[in-house]
Amino acid sequence: MAKLVIIGGGIAGLSAGIFAQKNGFASMILEKNHVLGGECTGWDRQGYHIDGCIHWLVGTKKGTPIHELWTSVGALDGVEIYHQESFLTFEHASGAAVHLYRDLERLKSSWLELSPQDAEAIDDFCQAIEQLQSYEIPVEKPRDLLGPLEKVKLMMAMKDAGLIMRKFGKMSLKEYAKTFKHPALRETLASFLPDGYxxxxxxxxxxxxxxxxxxIPYGGSKKFAQRMAERYLSLGGRIETSCEAIGLHKEGSKVSGVICSNGQTFAADYFIAACDAHVLYERLLKGKYPDPDFQKRYNNPTDYPLGSEIHIAIGYEGTMEEIPRTLRFPVAPFKVNETTIDYLTITHYSYEPDFAPAGCTLLICSINQFPADYDQWHALAEDPGSYRREKSRVGEEVIRAIAMRFPQMQGKLSLLDVATPKTFERYCNAYRGAFMSFLPTVSGTMMSHTGRIKGLQNLFLSGQWLQPPGGLPVALITGKDTIMRLCKIKKQPFIG
Ligand SMILES: Cc1cc2nc3c(=O)[nH]c(=O)nc-3n(C[C@H](O)[C@H](O)[C@H](O)COP(=O)(O)OP(=O)(O)OC[C@H]3O[C@@H](n4cnc5c(N)ncnc54)[C@H](O)[C@@H]3O)c2cc1C
Structure with a gap:
């Protein structure tokens, strides 16, 4: 039985582990934290459970290939799904509310009612969405393992996605938003995703x-990852937690072992780095195996920006069913780093009563962060006292803003926790606190990486960094794909 060591027990590492066990490898996962899941996690504070990840999970529709893949790794097996009514409700400073309803017809008629003069732009917008509904994220095989006929089939299946990419791929969201006349519609779109998308x-x-x-799967992100860890263990996988890889033993063009911070060394035939790509190239390989695709991106943060967020968890002594699940609303401006915050996005978890004490509700406010923000948090973290004070200040500003918008909440909001880009870096070794991979900008090009390390035969990179913009489905798919590549090398059929 070939031995396999996987560095990192996030969704990609767990996916690789599950498929490794299914395909006859004797695998183990080394994870630096005491729990698995990586960025897909949650934590407890003051009687609340703070969800740290899933706002939306591609793969919740039964009968689709990506849903089957999630089910096959135990993540969605028998799990109830919460289908929220709207993606986001945007309250414009003028008082107009824009709803991104799940029901496209309802979205269209509500937008037309708000802005009849935008009929043509609204129609084009809804048509493009409808056209793309036929698109399913390809999960079957990575491109490098496709035969010529399979490549043609994939291209045909991607036809509508290709049309949308040609039309909108090189247009910024801000620019596209200007095709609408109503300021509320314009701002809804412009602020829908972080700058640069x-x-x-x-x-x-x-x-x-x-x-x-x-x-959204009920139970949240931590339980989602735990189900995968349980599936992995049930297949005979082995997990070592609190076990950070700090170096690699090499013999010629092969890796022979992983050196860990607790003094242990793990030998194997094959190795998968399902951790952050920068950790692999710079810390574990000490910069000796640079990859041009990654170098190009690390050296050009303008065209390949990384996003992160401030994740502010707030407990509310009350219920919020009547308020849209995710709401963006104007606030009296305050500063975070050099950026003036004049809108906030809050999400509440009324649909998860177990996330809060009886009669209370968990609220999360997410503030997008970009490269300059990371630099400021990084500098601030040098002085732990100042860093803590700044986190509390931002949290209190957010509480003040929520209480202004919802006077009934005044005095009933308490700050549970504030995570910054430095938190994601410390906890997951995430490069510059990135919550996903390189953002798809108008000036950058999309990368699809095989995870092979030139010069090393038995080490592979897996995870969200292989296919920007990352996200949970990419972590899942790339974990599986790495095992498909290993099966090919070993000339054995892949068992899914
Ligand atoms: C706040 C937030 C919200 C998000 N929301 C969504 C969402 O709604 N939908 C979505 O699809 N995606 C979302 N994402 C993105 C998603 O969480 C990630 O894309 C995905 O979890 C990445 O999985 P991964 O396994 O590739 O990497 P990671 O989760 O980074 O896993 C890497 C693992 O390796 C471990 N590790 C690192 N270095 C070492 C080492 N040297 N030795 C041992 N272990 C190591 C880390 O601790 C970690 O467990 C969100 C992310 C964040 C932070």
């Missing part, structure tokens, strides 16, 4: 959402 992103997100393919 190409307009195509909004269509992919809303096409998946409006066809019921991007909802």
């Amino acid at each position: 190409s307009a195509s992103s909004v269509f992919f997100a809303l096409a998946a959402f409006t066809k019921g393919q991007a909802s």
